[in-house]
Amino acid sequence: MKSLPPALLLAWLAGAPMAATYDCVMDPAVVVEVGAPVTGLLDAVLVSRGQVVAQGDVIARLKSDIDEVSIRLIRMQADNRDEVAMHQARLDLALKRQARLTQLSERGVATQEQLDEADAAVDVAGRELGIARTRVQLMAVELEQAEALRAQKEIRSPIDGIVVERNLAGGEFMTQESHIATIAQLDPLHVEAFLPVSMYPALSLDQVIEVSPGAPIGGVYPARITAIDRVFDAASGTFGIRLALPNPGSVLPAGHRCTLEIPGDGG
Template sequence: MKYIALSLCLFAAPVMAQEQFDCVMDPAELVQIGSPVAGLLARVNVSRGQWVQAGDVIAELTSEFEMTTIELLEVQASSHAALDAQRAGLALIEGRYARTQELMDRGVATQDAMAEVEAELVTAQSLVVQAELEQEIARRELERARAALAQRVIHSPIDGLVFEKRMTSGEYLTSDGYVASLVQLDPLHVEAFLPVELFADVAEGQVVTIRPSAPIGGEYQGTITVRDRVFDAASGTFGVRVELPNPDGALPAGHRCFLELE
């Protein structure tokens, strides 16, 4: 009777069930660093395995032509000679117009003389507007040239690790090519497939345990950020993604793991 009572107590005790599922730890981003313009690589500043931060210069294209263009446009944009000359001419015509108007009021100047000065005034005003427009165009051309020069400097869009260095200085980079590949390792994205029976028990924002396979080991806490709404009918599963913090980069990407649900 003592053994029967003990068995009943064991069956009555609550049990916290834990389930483990295969998963893979992937990098959050895999970026192939290219350029919006083609050109000859003057410098490539990274090597495989190097850590970079967002904004770091990955590579630079040759830019002597663009720099010379900028110097020329800076001279044009900063020159006020043409505009000053047209404004001075307008001031003279405005003075003549005022004097002619005064003579007209006194009955000394003729209507034809007044019409001639008015025509000269309109022409002078138009020339000033044209000179202002040309200087504004020169400023805009300078801005465009500086933007074109900036495109020849390739920056890292993410904090990450250089996974592959594809090109080096002296090689020609095409518009559809890339210099290097970067991977973002913080956070990691853990991908797993769970049985559809667990769909109602899994939610975005839920904390789960990730156990990397040997030789890494250990256990880490991650948060479910994606729960697929489309099932795989053939396997009877649905996908989930877990965001796993990896601030020091200790956990490698591309490694197998186990996802544990409670």
């Protein structure tokens, strides 16, 4: 009969539950193949393999010369207030004439026809001023649209992570199917393991388990259970769990084997 290690023997003699060790794998929390919402010629790709990026960082740009010209043109039109000022002056003049004719009409000097013409002139001038103001507002919206279209030419990282692969370079054409780079989020890491069904009653969400990366990394790190499969694999008599392993600074690598230790083996 094989003898127990001293530590386990002492634990057994003391009546303490012995821990069970299981194999696991440390994977990236998220892997994103970054594309673009529009097609076009790449002006520059600003990242390389192994580079750390933050969410929102610009990682590539598409050619946007035409967009820049359109934005300058629309901005000039949106900033132009001459038409509004002209119609405002016409309305002010029509209001003064209307007020003067109203006074004359009250004294019986001006005719009703003249007063009606003055009222109509005020109405027309007011409508023309409203149309001019609406046109300025529409140009402002068109400017926002043009700037939004230009912003689509700047491709940004959707996550904090590390560039695993760069697929395109400046001068290449970006299609709807292609992607510029692959970015992996390494903080936290996802630890995946398959355990015997006998362990199911011993586990719960948010339970903390110690994870030991394989050589040459080593060390022991606490990880929290975030998912427990509720559908067992009948053929192997196992179920899967996922743990979140904090990895500040992305010190621990992903795609590496590990072991996790669960106290009190249920079977």
